[in-house]
Amino acid sequence: MDGQQYITLKDGTPMPKLGMGTWCLGDYRSERDKEIDALRAGLDAGIEMIDTAEMYGEGKSEKLVGEALRGYRRENLFLVSKVYPHNAGRARIYRSLEGSLKRLGTDYLDLYLLHWRGSVPLGETVECMEELVRSGKIRHWGVSNFDTSDMEELFQEESGANCAVNQVLYHLGSRGIEFDLMPWLGERGIPVMAYCPLAQAGALRKEIMENQVLRETASRYSITVMQLLLAFVMQQEGVAAIPRSGSREHVLENVEAGNIVLEPQDLQRISAQYPPPDRKQPLDIV
Ligand SMILES: NC(=O)c1ccc[n+]([C@@H]2O[C@H](COP(=O)([O-])OP(=O)(O)OC[C@H]3O[C@@H](n4cnc5c(N)ncnc54)[C@H](OP(=O)(O)O)[C@@H]3O)[C@@H](O)[C@H]2O)c1
Numbered sequence: 001m002d003g004q005q006y007i008t009l010k011d012g013t014p015m016p017k018l019g020m021g022t023w024c025l026g027d028y029r030s031e032r033d034k035e036i037d038a039l040r041a042g043l044d045a046g047i048e049m050i051d052t053a054e055m056y057g058e059g060k061s062e063k064l065v066g067e068a069l070r071g072y073r074r075e076n077l078f079l080v081s082k083v084y085p086h087n088a089g090r091a092r093i094y095r096s097l098e099g100s101l102k103r104l105g106t107d108y109l110d111l112y113l114l115h116w117r118g119s120v121p122l123g124e125t126v127e128c129m130e131e132l133v134r135s136g137k138i139r140h141w142g143v144s145n146f147d148t149s150d151m152e153e154l155f156q157e158e159s160g161a162n163c164a165v166n167q168v169l170y171h172l173g174s175r176g177i178e179f180d181l182m183p184w185l186g187e188r189g190i191p192v193m194a195y196c197p198l199a200q201a202g203a204l205r206k207e208i209m210e211n212q213v214l215r216e217t218a219s220r221y222s223i224t225v226m227q228l229l230l231a232f233v234m235q236q237e238g239v240a241a242i243p244r245s246g247s248r249e250h251v252l253e254n255v256e257a258g259n260i261v262l263e264p265q266d267l268q269r270i271s272a273q274y275p276p277p278d279r280k281q282p283l284d285i286v
Contacts, residue, residue, distance in 0.1 A: 019049030021244030026064035085118020176281030
């Protein structure tokens with residue numbers, strides 16, 4: 001990358017603006033070498049953040065990431081994992097975290113997220129997360145798939161305001177969070193970590209790949225529509241993105257996209273095709 005881009009967390013820690021997602025990576029043995037090569041291509045090109053979860057392949061993704069990371073300096077990395085909601089209470093979270101750390105081959109996470117809201121009371125999860133921060137096993141904690149009302153409830157809990165990040169679905173074709181969630185988080189210094197920033201290669205918004213305005217705009221910058229989608233997300237203030245790829249070529253394209261600055265008139269043009277919301281929309285999830 002030309003230069004690393006970071007977002008500053010509330011405690012002053014820099015969090016990379018671009019990371020690599022890993023959902024489905026590690027699922028198939030036959031893809032393993034290719035996927036490790038893709039992750040290492042990203043690390044070698046300067047990507048420092050990797051997002052994973054105990055849920056992905058029931059630990060297979062974390063194991064794959066652990067293997068890809070071998071030989072890289074831990075202090076230069078920003079590792080994110082997530083706990084299943086049913087494991088996010090006093091009875092299980094410590095074992096869950098130990099499992100993630102072991103599979104990743106590290107002794108701490110930079111960020112540990114509650115994957116989505118479940119039946120464990122939020123206050124209990126927060127207490128456990130705070131304890132894990134104190135013990136040094138995680139540096140920060142956050143949430144995922146929390147809408148504005150969930151964030152408000154979280155902030156009612158003691159230490160709930162220590163939440164560092166909210167990871168939610170966000171791409172050009174799904175901009176609902178811009179109406180209320182993004183401003184709410186922004187006012188409180190909580191970055192958004194955008195998942196599915198590529199709309200899952202268009203699978204979440206079928207026509208997006210064929211849109212003529214997007215195609216023309218992308219070709220003027222000599223980039224692909226996927227890179228345009230990523231550049232759009234990366235250009236939002238306080239937003240990090242974690243595109244996933246099992247291909248070295250695509251990872252390197254994503255690194256390039258992180259450096260592209262779209263001109264205001266081009267942002268307007270693509271926004272006219274996929275306008276921001278003019279009213280509250282329920283949080284999009286996959
Ligand atoms: N918190 C949550 O609930 C949640 C939910 C979903 C996802 N996530 C996280 O967010 C990450 C990203 O979301 P996602 O994996 O669902 O979707 P995504 O990143 O929007 O899209 C992934 C798809 O895009 C393709 N791709 C990647 N780079 C490309 C490029 N430059 N050109 C063309 N195709 C490209 C990949 O295929 P190739 O492998 O062939 O490149 C893959 O099919 C996940 O991996 C996961 O870490 C979190």
